[in-house]
Amino acid sequence: MIMVIHDVNMAARFSDRLVALKRGQIVVDGSPETVMNEASLTEIYGMPLSTFTDPQTQNVISYVR
Numbered sequence: 001m002i003m004v005i006h007d008v009n010m011a012a013r014f015s016d017r018l019v020a021l022k023r024g025q026i027v028v029d030g031s032p033e034t035v036m037n038e039a040s041l042t043e044i045y046g047m048p049l050s051t052f053t054d055p056q057t058q059n060v061i062s063y064v065r
Helices: 007-012 038-045
Strands: 018-022 025-030 049-053 060-064
Touching: 007 018, 007 060, 018 038, 025 038, 038 049
Parallel strands: none
Antiparallel strands: 018 025, 049 060
16 A cells, blocks of 8 residues: 655554655655654754654654754
């Protein structure tokens, strides 16, 4: 299934693979574990983002610093 969603946290939670586009070009392509990091998220969104791991679900969640 292909899903288009702008909420990276939801995408990472329910997807096996993430492909992030910026200005029509692929910026990042990989598993949620490889995409959900500060460097990749900052490159995708063009602003500083950080991450933390939810202690209950173990999902990585991004937020604006």
